[in-house]
Amino acid sequence: MSAPRQPGDAPWHGVAAEGTDPARLARAVAVAVTSGGTARLDRALAAGSDLPAGDGRRAATAARSWAGRGVSVALRGDPAWPLLRCGTPPPLLAWRGVPPAELLRRPAAALVGARAATGYGRAVAAWLAEAVGAAGGVVVSGGALGIDAAAHEAAVGGGTLVVLGCGHGVAYPRAHAAPGGLFDRVVEAGGTVLSERLPDGVAHAGAVRARNRLVAGLADAVVVVEGGARSGSLLTAGAAADVGVPVMAVPGDVRRDGSVAPHRLLAEGAAPCTSPADLLAALGTSQPQAPQDTGRTSLAGLLPDPLLRALADAWPRPLPVGTLVARSGLAVGPVLAALTRATVAGVLVEAAEGVRLRRAP
Amino acid sequence: MAVHVAAVALSGLDARPVRVECATTPGLPGLRLVGLPDAAVREAADRVRAAFHRARLPWPDTKLVVNLAPAALRKTGGGFDLPVAAAIAGALNVVPPESLRGLAAVGELGLDGQLRPVPGLLPIVAALRGRGISRVAVPRDGVLEATLVDGVSLLPVDDLGELVAVLRGGMRPHVPVRPDPVDHRADLPDLADVRGQHLGRRALEVAAAGGHHLLLAGPPGCGKTLLARRLPSLLPPLGLDRALEVAAVHSAAGERDPRAPLDLCPPLRAPHHSSSAAGLLGGGSGIPRPGALSCAHNGVLFLDELLEMPRHVLDGLREPLETGEVTLTRAAGTVRYPARVQLVAATNPCPCGDLGREDRACRCRPDQVARYRSRLSGPLLDRIDVQVDLHRVPAGDVLALPPGEDSATVASRVTAARAAASARDGALTAHADAASLRRGLPPAARSRLARLADDLGWSARGLDRVVRVARTVADLAGYERVADEHLDEAAAYRLAPA
Numbered sequence: 001m002s003a004p005r006q007p008g009d010a011p012w013h014g015v016a017a018e019g020t021d022p023a024r025l026a027r028a029v030a031v032a033v034t035s036g037g038t039a040r041l042d043r044a045l046a047a048g049s050d051l052p053a054g055d056g057r058r059a060a061t062a063a064r065s066w067a068g069r070g071v072s073v074a075l076r077g078d079p080a081w082p083l084l085r086c087g088t089p090p091p092l093l094a095w096r097g098v099p100p101a102e103l104l105r106r107p108a109a110a111l112v113g114a115r116a117a118t119g120y121g122r123a124v125a126a127w128l129a130e131a132v133g134a135a136g137g138v139v140v141s142g143g144a145l146g147i148d149a150a151a152h153e154a155a156v157g158g159g160t161l162v163v164l165g166c167g168h169g170v171a172y173p174r175a176h177a178a179p180g181g182l183f184d185r186v187v188e189a190g191g192t193v194l195s196e197r198l199p200d201g202v203a204h205a206g207a208v209r210a211r212n213r214l215v216a217g218l219a220d221a222v223v224v225v226e227g228g229a230r231s232g233s234l235l236t237a238g239a240a241a242d243v244g245v246p247v248m249a250v251p252g253d254v255r256r257d258g259s260v261a262p263h264r265l266l267a268e269g270a271a272p273c274t275s276p277a278d279l280l281a282a283l284g285t286s287q288p289q290a291p292q293d294t295g296r297t298s299l300a301g302l303l304p305d306p307l308l309r310a311l312a313d314a315w316p317r318p319l320p321v322g323t324l325v326a327r328s329g330l331a332v333g334p335v336l337a338a339l340t341r342a343t344v345a346g347v348l349v350e351a352a353e354g355v356r357l358r359r360a361p
Numbered sequence: 362m363a364v365h366v367a368a369v370a371l372s373g374l375d376a377r378p379v380r381v382e383c384a385t386t387p388g389l390p391g392l393r394l395v396g397l398p399d400a401a402v403r404e405a406a407d408r409v410r411a412a413f414h415r416a417r418l419p420w421p422d423t424k425l426v427v428n429l430a431p432a433a434l435r436k437t438g439g440g441f442d443l444p445v446a447a448a449i450a451g452a453l454n455v456v457p458p459e460s461l462r463g464l465a466a467v468g469e470l471g472l473d474g475q476l477r478p479v480p481g482l483l484p485i486v487a488a489l490r491g492r493g494i495s496r497v498a499v500p501r502d503g504v505l506e507a508t509l510v511d512g513v514s515l516l517p518v519d520d521l522g523e524l525v526a527v528l529r530g531g532m533r534p535h536v537p538v539r540p541d542p543v544d545h546r547a548d549l550p551d552l553a554d555v556r557g558q559h560l561g562r563r564a565l566e567v568a569a570a571g572g573h574h575l576l577l578a579g580p581p582g583c584g585k586t587l588l589a590r591r592l593p594s595l596l597p598p599l600g601l602d603r604a605l606e607v608a609a610v611h612s613a614a615g616e617r618d619p620r621a622p623l624d625l626c627p628p629l630r631a632p633h634h635s636s637s638a639a640g641l642l643g644g645g646s647g648i649p650r651p652g653a654l655s656c657a658h659n660g661v662l663f664l665d666e667l668l669e670m671p672r673h674v675l676d677g678l679r680e681p682l683e684t685g686e687v688t689l690t691r692a693a694g695t696v697r698y699p700a701r702v703q704l705v706a707a708t709n710p711c712p713c714g715d716l717g718r719e720d721r722a723c724r725c726r727p728d729q730v731a732r733y734r735s736r737l738s739g740p741l742l743d744r745i746d747v748q749v750d751l752h753r754v755p756a757g758d759v760l761a762l763p764p765g766e767d768s769a770t771v772a773s774r775v776t777a778a779r780a781a782a783s784a785r786d787g788a789l790t791a792h793a794d795a796a797s798l799r800r801g802l803p804p805a806a807r808s809r810l811a812r813l814a815d816d817l818g819w820s821a822r823g824l825d826r827v828v829r830v831a832r833t834v835a836d837l838a839g840y841e842r843v844a845d846e847h848l849d850e851a852a853a854y855r856l857a858p859a
Contacts, residue, residue, distance in 0.1 A: 115727045145727040175731065257722055320717060320752035321853075322560040332563035333834065337849035344816045350857045352710050352734070352750060353717040 010060035011067040017099060018072075019079030028075055028092065029062055030054025032198055042091040045076055065169045065199035070187075071096050085243035086217035090196035094168055097187040100194055100218065103161055107283040108138040110219035110240070112212070112233040113147025113226040114258055119353040121147055121226035121258060123316030124250050126154035126349075127360050128223060131276030133158020135285045140219045142211060143183065143193070145173050147225045147233075152182055160191040163215050165208035169199035209235055216240035221282040223248045223273050227261030234261050237270065246282050248273035299357075302342045306330060311348075312361035318354035364451035364458045367465035367494055368429075368444035369485045370436045372648050373689075373696025374613055376488030380430040381441065383448035388424030394445070396429030399437045399647065405470075409446045412474040416522040418455050425449060435693060437648055439469035440479040443498060446470060446521055447528070456528035463495035464516075464528075468503075474520040478503025480615035483608055486510045498524055501534075503619040506612065508539035509605060540622035542604060549594040549626070552771055554587065556762040557754035561588045564749045564854065566771050569595040570778035571833030572789030574682070574704040574744060576667070578737070578856055579751030580714050585707035589663045590629065592705055594768035596661075597776050598625040603659045606699055610658050613698075614651045628660035634669040642677050642687055643698055649689040654681060655698035667706040668736055675741050678704075682744055703791075706745065708737065717752055737856060743822045746791060746830050747854045778836035790833045795825035798832050802843050806831075809845050813852050827851045 012022035032041040034054035044051050066073060073094040074080040081093070082101040093100065109132045111125050129139045129151040139155035141148040143162035152160050162183060164172075171177035183193050196214060201207060212232055216222050216239035224247070227233040237247045247270045252259030266272055273279050280287055299308060306328035311319060319327075325335050339355060342348035349358050363384040370379045379396075392406045406427075413420050427445050429436050444466040451461040467485050468476040478500045479485075486507045489497055496516045499507045504517035515536050518524045526532050555562060561577065565588050568575040575592075577585040599607065604625050611617035611628075632641050632653040639645055643652035654662055664670065681687040685701035710716040711730045716723040723730070742748070754762075779789065786793040802810065814824050831851035835843045 116723070116725075117727075118722075145731075173728070321750065322558060322752050322754070325559045326557060326754075326758075332559050333838075333850045334846070336560075336563075336853035337846050340813070340849040340852045344813060352730070352857050354752070355857075 010063040012063055015063050015066045015071065015073050017074035017078060017080035020074045024051070025073060025075060026056070026059055026063070027051045027054065029073075029198070030056050030059035032092070033058040033062055038091050038196070038198070045091045062199050066094060069096060069168050071168050071199075072099065082218060084214070084217045085245060086213055086239075087242060088213070089217075090214070093194060093196055094199075095192050095194040096168065096183075097192040098159075098190055100161060100192050103138055103159060103192050104218060106136055106138050106159070107285055108140050108161065108219045109279055109283055110140040110215045110222040110236065111147065111151035112141055112215060112222065112224055112236045114228055114231050114233065114261075115144050115146035115148075116228075116258065117146035117150065117226050118256065118258055119318035119351060119356060120252065120316050121250075122150035122351075123318070123349075123356055125150040125225045126358070127316060128225070128273070128276055128279055129154035129160075130158075130359065131280065131287065132283070133160075135280050135283075135287060137280075137283055137285060140215055142208070142215055142232075143173070143176060144208075145175070149176065149182060151225075152186060156185055156189045156191065159189070160186055161218065162186055162191070162193040163211050163218070164193060164195040164197070164203075165211040166195065166203035167197040167199040167201035168193070168195055170202055172203040208232065212236040213239040216245055217243055219245060220284075221246045221248060221279065223250065223279060224262045224265055224270070225250045226252060226258040228257050229260045229264075231261040234264070237265055246271065248279065248282060250274070298345070299342075299347055302345055302347060303338050304328070304330060304334070307335060307338055308361075311355070311357050315357050315361050318349075318351060318356040320354040324355065364448055364461050366444040366448045366451070366461055367489065367492070368441055368467060369465070369488050370434055371438065371440075371481045371485055371613065372435075372694050373651075373698055374484050374609055375696060376484055377434055378488070378492060379434065379436060379441075381444040381448045382428045382430060383445070383452040384426055385421060385423045385452055386426055390422050390424060392425045392427065392449075394427050394429070396432045397435050398429060398441070399435065401439050402429070402436045402441050405439070405442045405445050408442055408470045408472060409449060411472040412442075412446060412470045412521045413449070415472070415474040416520065416525065418450065418521070418525065419453065421453055425452065438479060438481070439477075440467045440481070440485065442470040443468035443476060443500075443524070447498065447524060450525055450528070456525055460528040460530070463493065464498065465489045465494045465496070466498040466524075468498070468500040470521060474522060476500035476502070476518060476520055478506070478619040481613040482506050482619060483509060483605075483612040483617070486513055487609065489513060504537060505540060505622070506608070506617065506619040508537065509608060509623055542601065542623040542625050544598045544625040546594050546598065546626045546768075549768070550591055551594060551768045552591045553764040553767040555584060555591065555765050556759050557765075558584045558588070558751065560749055561585075561751050562765060564747050565592060565595065566775065567830065567833055567837065567854070568592070568703070568705070568747045569771075569775045570790075570837050571746070571782065571829065572703055572791035573746035573830060573833065574791070575706070576737075576742065576745045576748040576856070577705070577707045577751055578710050578749070579707075580710060580716070580718050580753055583751045583753045585751060586665060589661075589665075589705040589707060590631075591768060592661045592703070593627045593629050595772045595775050596627045597772070597779060599627055599659055607659050610651050610655050610698060614656055616656060628657055629663060630654075630657035630660070631663040631665065634664070634666040636670075636674070638671075638674045638677050641674055642681065643689050643696075644691075647691075647693045649691055649696050651698045652687075654678070654687060654700045654702060657702045658699045659701060660703070661705055662702040663705045663707070665707045667708045668733065675739075679741050679744070682741075704745065710734075710750065717750070734856070743820070743826075746826045748856050749854060750857055774837060777839070778833065781836045781839075782833070790829050790836065793829065793832070795828050798828050799825075802828070806843050806845060806848055809848055813848065817852065823855070830854055
């Protein structure tokens with residue numbers, strides 16, 4: 001290629017997505033880093049004018065940061081740019097893993113909700129996410145703790161898209177960005193971690209809220225699983241409604257703070273999402289005819305009948321181990337031993353609130 | 362002429378013999394105490410003088426010098442009053458000087474000449490055993506504590522006048538019979554009070570059977586304190602030796618009623634979470650005194666609200682829990698106190714305490730919960746073998762449930778399991794060598810353990826923890842070899858991820 005060498009031998013060739021001109025990308029990022037954000041770049045791109053000059057040295061630092069993490073970057077309008085229904089699209093997108101345009105050829109469902117999730121919300125999010133994956137769809141979410149994490153985790157195998165509120169160089173949330181954490185696993189399993197920010201963009205509240213419009217704009221349907229009265233998932237739903245993406249909400253416990261957001265959306269006309277079938281119908285796909293009989297028999301082998309029944313009755317709510325013991329009528333020792341076996345076999349999820357079956361019984 | 366009486370300087374539980382010498386010398390009338398006395402010992406001069414006056418004993422018009430040898434050893438406390446008074450009485454010929462031969466004395470004098478027991482009487486008298494001492498003069502109020510020591514002939518006296526009369530040969534004091542040891546475990550709160558809460562009861566039983574440290578995490582009102590306070594009722598009674606160790610520490614701490622018989626019940630100490638390092642581990646000005654940790658020696662140390670305790674206090678617990686003793690070094694000297702305790706710690710599941718409650722929502726941010734629970738994974742927590750998340754039993758259920766098994770029933774299982782462990786390892790499982798326990802596993806169990814460690818991501822220390830607990834679970838079930846079932850149960854005694 002004939003692109004001139006950049007200051008500090010910045011790896012623009014490695015960073016530029018397929019169909020993106022490395023030299024133009026270098027100039028664009030220089031504009032962005034010089035103004036400390038992407039707003040000026042956005043205006044320049046919108047005006048269609050030539051990009052002004054910027055600080056090439058700092059742009060090179062950003063490029064190395066991206067390249068070190070295996071990130072690809074595309075500018076708005078480039079061939080790798082995904083279909084994004086959004087009033088204010090970002091000037092650039094940076095991603096690890098499969099290019100979003102390629103991943104989003106499949107139907108995509110955004111599953112969003114509060115970080116302070118209940119065991120119920122997490123279980124429902126995981127239930128929906130797994131069904132989407134099994135039906136060949138993609139789960140889009142914000143990569144935060146709580147509902148987002150539950151949805152991504154359940155969809156890792158089927159392909160999932162994480163939309164970060166920060167840059168790729170910022171470890172937030174720390175547990176997910178750690179080596180071997182959620183984000184690494186998403187990328188390894190053929191998913192994508194996406195960000196509209198420069199690598200060092202920190203996760204301030206405004207940025208995290210802004211990324212919600214991307215979550216909504218990249219999906220074919222948005223499901224709000226759980227959220228409080230001031231939850232960011234209301235913003236996601238609003239953004240989706242603005243661009244005509246269908247919004248669904250999961251009914252919850254009327255006494256819980258976390259049910260306020262979905263219930264408000266239901267009142268405003270969102271479709272109720274009470275099972276994977278509801279969501280898949282909205283996506284225009286159908287549930288695959290894969291009987292889960294094998295799973296059922298392995299469960300019965302791992303968990304004594306009274307335990308299985310108590311867990312199945314409680315699902316999707318988690319059950320405290322003490323309550324489980326009391327309901328099963330079994331001695332504590334055998335119950336604990338069975339729970340360990342089930343956890344190791346991956347059919348049980350344990351959290352501080354208690355244990356629940358990973359899949360719908 | 363110079364006469365001398367034997368005494369003991371106590372530094373912690375470490376007793377050093379002291380010779381109290383007295384001589385009359387030319388000079389201005391008065392009493393001079395030399396030999397590195399602290400303020401309390403120096404003030405003995407005034408108390409002894411007043412006691413002589415009260416007992417109508419003569420006081421000379423010459424200078425009296427009392428020397429506490431060895432001169433370089435610091436002497437503390439009020440226990441030197443009586444040996445000083447006896448030495449003076451000998452030097453003044455108030456009592457025949459030869460009557461002081463082989464005499465040791467301990468006790469604090471009042472201005473009326475009455476004798477009072479001092480803290481540490483038990484270790485002091487124990488230290489005099491086998492040192493060529495024929496008689497030990499002790500305050501009569503403390504004689505019962507002194508009788509706990511075998512092989513020492515006691516002279517219990519009420520006041521200075523009585524000691525003088527005894528030494529003059531006029532009377533023979535009555536030495537009471539040592540009272541039989543008591544075991545007041547039956548008076549402790551009973552485990553039958555804990556209704557429901559099967560998980561907590563099982564964890565408590567496993568901890569008691571193996572001597573494992575125990576962590577109870579759960580919302581307020583789920584029964585953490587209720588369970589912890591019932592642990593001593595599940596433990597076997599202390600042997601005489603261990604009970605004496607406990608009595609000696611309590612005596613040195615000034616916590617023991619000197620008239621009480623020996624108690625075979627394992628002690629329980631529950632210091633508040635605002636306790637200072639000195640209060641918990643031992644300390645104070647001068648010679649450090651034993652803290653709650655040492656007072657719980659051979660028993661149970663219950664730390665409620667573990668995560669509310671200052672970090673440095675918790676860190677200070679690590680080494681004593683490992684070695685079974687606490688070493689305190691201060692300017693005044695280094696002392697060691699025994700500290701072999703079984704730790705029971707309790708904590709809320711999250712900062713607000715409501716995480717996992719069905720009737721109320723937790724108000725903490727997720728990162729707060731994660732940070733709070735990550736504090737639970739520090740090096741101290743690595744040493745706690747049995748960890749459980751407890752939940753509230755709804756109030757209605759508590760009333761409807763029948764009482765649980767009582768302490769005596771559970772204690773008999775615990776005793777049987779402890780006997781099996783002691784026959785095999787010669788120690789409680791918690792103190793057994795984890796490597797040798799691991800070697801003792803059947804091959805099938807060993808490969809199961811490796812798989813569990815892989816799947817659940819344990820550290821080496823976590824692995825040892827599970828091996829030990831599995832051994833205890835097998836002991837409780839009466840199994841000679843550890844089976845998969847026991848490993849699986851042992852693996853469940855850890856906190857859930859946040």
